[in-house]
Amino acid sequence: MIAALLKRQFAKFQRRYKYDAAYLCEIADLDAIGALKLGLATGFTGHRFGVPKEAYFAAKITGAEWADCGSCLNLAIAMAVEADIPRESIAALLVGPAANAPEAMALARRYARAVIENDPCLPEVLEACERRWGRRGVAGLASATVSGLFFPLLKRGLGYGNACEPIYRELRSRMGDAGVDAGTSERTS
Template identity: 30%
Template sequence: MFGFIARRLIAMQEKLTGQSANYMRDIYAGSPGVFWRFAFASSLYHYSKALPPEVYSVAGIAAVRAEDCGPCVQISVNLSLKAGISPAVIRAAATGAIEDLSDDNRLAYEFAHAVATRDIAAEGLRPEVERRWGKAGLAEIAFVVANTRSYPTLKRAMGYAQSCQRVVIGGETAIARPREAA
């Protein structure tokens, strides 16, 4: 019974994200308890009330770029497209072309990326993030950065994050700039 539900959840995740979730099948095979805990935690991952959807998506893409060079970035891109975010904004965030982002999106990108890469620049950006979106917006960016880390980390540990891939946005390949060093 639980195996059936797990297989359905994994298939739904693959349909939603457009990417393989074979790593989740391996997790379930190895430890159903870990699978169910991660599935429950994953259901809590998206939360945004204070930030505009575009800003939240850009922050998430910026953070995932610091952790991954392909499949997880593609998932963030796919989910952002499904959320109605402009392909031009997604392309700029996914390729690190921050000069093409609005002021709000650029701030969210720079702050999220600085936090994800442990860059001291986050200290200087935090007051402006809080001024624009309040403590709630600051907390939401912190939340998306922290949560972004879990998937690439889990996939790496399970042996599923061994190569990069080109990111596709709206049918066009987006050549991502190399990840900035952590």
């Protein structure tokens, strides 16, 4: 019964965002309580902890982009647009120098990348984020970054990587690292 309820919710989510939720339905079939707990984790990763929505979605989009899952990146973008983040701001964040994006989004992107890549500049970026949004806001950025990574990695780990529509791995294989911008060419898929 729990699995059926969850699968109905996943179907609504799938229709709303045009996102393949087959892996979520499989989790519900495998272990309804586990799927329910996954829903609870989603509540946490969706909580902004007071960080502005522009910064939250910049970190989430950066995580999904780094995980190299096109469908998850598209989902994060759709959620950002639904939250009234201008498409132009999202495009500026993803295409070309992040400095072209609004300042809050550029800082959140620097934060997410520093966390994901364990960059030595993390303490400096963390300090800038704390000055701007406080420690509570940093918790929101951490949650957003994890959220952007979590589902692509879960999906890939369950063997649904073919549904991930990789974006950077394919570009690198066709063009070599020279064809991908400097911010993404250091990633490993």
